[in-house]
Amino acid sequence: MILSGIAMTSFAGEGSQRPSATIAVLPFANYSGNADAQQVGDSLILRFLNEQGWTVIPRDSLRQILRKHRIRAKNGISAEQVAVISAELSVDCLLIGSFDIYDDKEIPETAVSFRIIDCENQRLIAAASSAASGEDYAGLFGMGRITSIIDLNRKVITRAFADLNPTRIMSLKADPDILSAKRIAVVPFDNFSPDRNAGDIISSILISELIRAGWDVILPGDIFQLSRSQNRVTRGEIDLDLMRGLAEKLKADYVITGSVFDFASGTAGVDGSTPKIELNGRLIDSRTGRILSIAEIGSRGTDSELLFRSGTCYSLGKLAQKNIRNLRKKIAGERITNFADND
Amino acid sequence: MRYAKAIFCVLLIMAVGGCGVKPTVFLHPDYNFRFLERVAVVPFENLSTDQGAGARITQVIITELFSSRAFDIVEPGETSRVLESYSIIRTSALTKEQIISIGKQLNVQGLILGTVTESSSQRSGSSTSNTVTIMARMIETETGSTIWSASHSVNGRGFWSSIFGTDSKSQSEVTRKCVKRVIGTLID
Structure with missing residues (x-):
């Protein structure tokens, strides 16, 4: 929302004088269970960043810094670690993310989520999630159906990185809306579904969704470090001690957590099934520990079917994004300035 | 015409009968439930073979209770x-x-507090039948006495799906239905 509201400016005419913005790409978390996702995705991402005009920090330099400071976190880097990397590499932004789905079946399916961290303020300033199934492109008589995962992955990553030009991102660093936004912590979702990474995937998509909706989302690594300092691994629930820590140390106004009950891909094609998702989430006031809102969301790909399978959602990642957006709207709405009014 | 009426009546009775039995409920006759402002849900014990059923049903109960806005x-x-x-x-x-x-x-x-006694899926031919059985109770924390208890079982294979072989309800749909009915006996 904030992203779309920002006027686009251009470097045209001054691009030669101004040094381009620098970005370091941290290794993405791979929740897909397929090692190819990392290999294929990494090279595509680097290519897109270069095309967008970013100066990308060489991977070897970044790897040395990560090794030197023992930074292992992929999707969950902390503010302290961001500051260390920033000081060592003099970088403007960090790109973190995850390959959520990379299913190389007859009709492939992929999903990717990413976030950009402003190194100066150690804040998440932009995010996107993109997903598709080869079936989404079937069109008339299935002629456009994509059966190659490489082609599909290229389309998904192109879409995800479409708005990632340095001008736009650098303007977000000083955006007063972002700097004054309410802070929210996403405690990783608990998972009761057969997909062992469903909790992480849903948490990752939710973080992207909240950033898009204008919230100041606390870096997941900070939450992880705080809960580790209290000798616990928190998922799907949160006690008052940790809540207090989030409110006092990380200045969180609200906390979101929940559980994933169902997260299953479908099998596309004429006789295929469609994906299904079921989850719940709740918004908690971090200062009082009071649950402010709670919602249970669930849908199948066929829920949006109109006629002869048109309108059916075949992509689990897309269905997840849709459900997460509904969840966010139900429990957190748009940015909350005074939740007491809404309660 | 007479036959048509008879068939319709039989189908109606079967349909109503297919809706299943009501939950078994105990409500303390002397307890004033308006006294309850804030309650806690203790993770349900799982006696079923379905791993995680206890935690899953606890979450659904919390959502259902909160949605009712009856108490914090x-x-x-x-x-x-x-x-x-x-x-x-x-x-x-x-x-x-x-x-x-x-x-x-x-x-x-x-x-x-409560127990999940059954959370199972049984395959019969090409269809799957899901069943969930839960027992729940509320204990008043001042005296430690039980003020509400209910038990209920829901099978996802309803009347129409049995007759026409249509798809039965998923495990999560059955769980939610069962929890709704149990909580309904406390909130209504």
């Missing part, structure tokens, strides 16, 4: 933290003293 619900993480301090293995075996003490720590008037 303690954040489950806080409930777990307090229970951990008692090193309790079986939540159904809480003593009266423990219940009173937990009630004070969580500042609640009631504790909801």
Whole structure:
């Protein structure tokens, strides 16, 4: 929302004088269970960043810094670690993310989520999630159906990185809306579904969704470090001690957590099934520990079917994004300035 | 015409009969339920073979209770933290003293406990039939006495799906239906 509201400016005419913005790409978390996702995705991402005009920090330099400071976190880097990397590499932004789905079946399916961290303020300033199934492109008589995962992955990553030009991102660093936004912590979702990474995937998509909706989302690594300092691994629930820590140390106004009950891909094609998702989430006031809102969301790909399978959602990642957006709207709405009014 | 009427009546009776039995309920006759402002849900014990059914159903119960807006619900993480301090293995075996003490720590008037006795899926031919059975009770934390209890079982294979072989309800749909009915006996 904030992203779309920002006027686009251009470097045209001054691009030669101004040094381009620098970005370091941290290794993405791979929740897909397929090692190819990392290999294929990494090279595509680097290519897109270069095309967008970013100066990308060489991977070897970044790897040395990560090794030197023992930074292992992929999707969950902390503010302290961001500051260390920033000081060592003099970088403007960090790109973190995850390959959520990379299913190389007859009709492939992929999903990717990413976030950009402003190194100066150690804040998440932009995010996107993109997903598709080869079936989404079937069109008339299935002629456009994509059966190659490489082609599909290229389309998904192109879409995800479409708005990632340095001008736009650098303007977000000083955006007063972002700097004054309410802070929210996403405690990783608990998972009761057969997909062992469903909790992480849903948490990752939710973080992207909240950033898009204008919230100041606390870096997941900070939450992880705080809960580790209290000798616990928190998922799907949160006690008052940790809540207090989030409110006092990380200045969180609200906390979101929940559980994933169902997260299953479908099998596309004429006789295929469609994906299904079921989850719940709740918004908690971090200062009082009071649950402010709670919602249970669930849908199948066929829920949006109109006629002869048109309108059916075949992509689990897309269905997840849709459900997460509904969840966010139900429990957190748009940015909350005074939740007491809404309660 | 007479036959048509008879067939319609038979189908109607079967359809109504297919809606299943009502939950078995106990409500303390002397307890004023308006006294309840804040309650905590203790993780349900799982006696079924479905791993995680207890935690899953606990979450659904919390959502259902909160949605009813009948009372405030303690954040489950806080409930777990307090229970951990008692090193309790079986939540159904809480003593009266423990219940009173937990009630004070969580500042609640009631504790909801329960057991999942069945959470299963049975395949028959090409269709799957899901069943969930839960028993829940609420204990008043001042005296430790049970003020509400209910048990219910829901099978996802309804009347119409049995007759026409249509798809039966998923495990999560059955769970939610069962929980709704059980909680309905407390909230209504």
